[in-house]
Amino acid sequence: MRNLSIERNLTKNTKVVIHELGQRIIAVKPIRQSKISEEILLLPRIDFTQFVDFKGWTIKRKQFPLRLGYASTFNSAQGQTLQRVGIDLTQPVFTHGQLYTAISRVQSREDCLIRLPIDATSVPNVVFPELLS
DSSP, rough: OSSSBBTTTBBBTTTTTEEESSSEEEEEEEEEEEEEOOOOOOOOOOEEEETTOOOOOEEEEESSOOOOOHHHHHHHHTTOOOEEEEEOOSSOOOTTTTHHHHHHTSSSSGGGEEHHHTTOOOOOOOOOHHHHO
């Protein structure tokens, strides 16, 4: 992926919603401050070139500069307000404070869905006491 237009804030990892699909162009609406913008941007197919060292080949292809995004990490969501959040806690969170960061991204508890292991009613608070002494 690459920066398409810094002036229009269309850079690598910009989140967008697809508005219309075409053969050669995709119309998208960027997501800014957790809200879908009314601005419609057109994304063309662009050339990607990849050199395969093993055979000495160069592969060229045209594709839309988009990557499917349906999940993000706790840290990448920090500072954002989201409409809804689904949190999978079938594996414990990595560090103290990550669960709070994830839960606090929404404005009401009805907008937060948490998946726990079967029969679980709580999650462990990851703290290493030896680091506090």
